[in-house]
Amino acid sequence: MEFSFQLEKTEWSKLDKPVKSHFKLNTLMEAKTVLARGARVSLTSNKWAHKGLFNGALGTVIDIRFAKGSSPLVGDFPLFVIVSFDNYIGPAYDERNPTYVPVPMQTLTENKSKNNHRCCRMKYVPLEIAFARTLHKVQGQSIGPTHAVPIMVFNPGKTSFEGRNPGLLYTGISRATSLGANDVNRSAIYFNCSNKGELYTRVRDIHYKRKRNNTNKQKSNEAQMLDQQYPEPMLTNEKYTKVKKRKYWTDYLDEQEKLTNISSTVTARKDINNWLQRQQEHVTSENDLYRIVQFHSKRYKRA
Structure with a gap:
């Protein structure tokens, strides 16, 4: 229907x-x-x-x-x-x-x-x-023999996918709770991708863009056959844009942490605890909490 x-x-x-x-x-x-x-x-x-x-x-x-x-x-x-x-x-x-x-x-x-x-x-x-689910939808979910979803068939996408979404490849792989305990047929995760050989190398230097290696003429026939079976992209010196932006943001947060004085006096901590206790006496529902948040949000915007 x-x-x-x-x-x-x-x-x-x-x-x-x-x-x-x-x-x-x-x-x-x-x-x-x-x-x-x-x-x-x-x-x-x-x-x-x-x-x-x-x-x-x-x-x-x-x-x-x-x-x-x-x-x-x-x-x-x-x-x-x-x-x-x-x-x-x-x-x-x-x-x-x-x-x-x-x-x-x-x-x-x-x-x-x-x-x-x-x-x-x-x-x-x-x-x-x-x-089927995207990686964004399975964050926080465990997959394995003792869980609701026993097996995951995982397509990691292209190498550039990780560059545009830093950390998602790790998120997908880490959903599995078992690799089979020496029995591959009991693994909680299996890979579905066109180039299985790339799985062994793609998690190395994932911050950098890649391009295909077209220098097979200088290699032996055996090496060329291996490249055709397991082609490994060449690393470049150029980082993915999302990786750069994440680095800028984490550097900014680190710098702000150094400049922020988070120390407080014993009296200030007691005042905060007293305020929280008074609020808990008045907040009896989710709507009360929402109104308090809205009130202070408006005060912050006006300031």
Whole structure:
């Protein structure tokens, strides 16, 4: 079943109909999804993070439930999608299947009108197909025999990928919790790339750009055959732009740390602790905390 998004006016709207342009294009595109029973999916928003329903949580579609008389063939949305989430530890919706969770439709209200009125809202299914994940989506996730995802087939991309995204290659490799314990068939990570020989050398001097070595004429036939099987790019003296910018930023932070006096007196520390205790007595909800942050943010901007 293919689902897109539905737009509707809010109670504050003075328009004749909802306006599509009030939503960002990528927001509209990301709202489109295709679902089926048995499909691997992930949540696209935080629902109940400390119970396992966080943005990126993986699961399997069990069923798609519609209201009586409605149908996806005419554009109707389901009431909810039942998903078995890998890491769900909250209350059981179905006692026989404690990982089953009914996921309702998500509503997003945009604030783009001139009079600061929230005139339109968008309804969509907060799930996306997740048979494969990008490295950004698996940060913090462990993969191995004792985890929800037992095996990862990893495509590291081209060498320039690491130069544009410093550290992501390490992030991907470090997701695996096991290399097989002397049994390659039990490894938690396998590589899928066109040039497997490059895996042995690409993590060396990854800050520098590379170019192909075309000096095979000076090599023996055996060396040329090895180069054809495992071509190793030549290192250049030019660093990737992202690597340079990261170095500028870390140098700046180091310099600011040296110039910052973070020492404080015993009296100042006591005053801070007393202030925190007073705030904790008044802050009883997340909304109270949000109001305090907003208040001090405005004071900071005015200063």
